[in-house]
Amino acid sequence: MKILIADDSRVMRQIVVRTLRQAGFGDHDLIEATNGREAFDMTKSENPDLVLSDWNMPEMTGIEVLRQLRAAGNAVKFGFVTSESTPEMKDQADAAGALFFIVKPFSAERFDEVFAPILG
């Protein structure tokens, strides 16, 4: 499977990659986007199976990326990995069709719990 990790923080992309490996998902093809616009464009051009997106990013926020993908008819599995988590954000994410909402700081156990059903 191909997984797109979208986060403007290089550190956080690296930590997400490392945590995916620790949780046993390191064999998947991992690609990275450094802002929301790039995440949107790469989701269309690279056709990943899963998108893990930060919320607060330059160019486009994560929720804008998800909404625009859905508006364009793209049904990619999409979820958030973010330091921000409020009930209103979770509602917005659910309404837009997000599959999960992981809050930073996170653990390999949390990744396993969320991704095992999705990635097998």
Add this chain to the structure above:
Amino acid sequence: MSVEVEVNEDDLAEMVGQVWESYLDPEGINPLIPTYDEHQPSEVHSSVSINGSWTGHLVYACSTLAARRAAAAFLAMEPDEVSEDDMSDVLGELANIVGGNVKAMLPPGALLSLPQVVLAPESSARYPNTERIGGVYGLWEDEPVSISMWHSRAENSEEDGA
């Protein structure tokens, strides 16, 4: 309109504890030892601003060595391999993570800025019309680290001395 802050020092300490547990001290051997000294020195700092239902800043300040060690822990590198960019990115992420967690406890309608990093002491920063409302101050492997919250006072407050 602004509301009274709903995040106290215990909440902040819990969030900071989670960051240590997840990233800086996963083995549980080098915790942040509280000093309760809001005046402890720093050499570098990062901040995020929160605007809306609560307005203010979350500031992460520490020594250069503590920043280097944090970057090494985040990036799974040795401290002497850490570049200035690594330190800046990790400092920004630390403010972002704690700031995001603070925001989650505030009433709806707060917006978090992208992090700002300054490789200079926290004392060089100026946050106009703000007051420090709490913080977690400690030593991490004998190096100073502080995480503080600054609340913006009501508009047009001119009480601030320069």
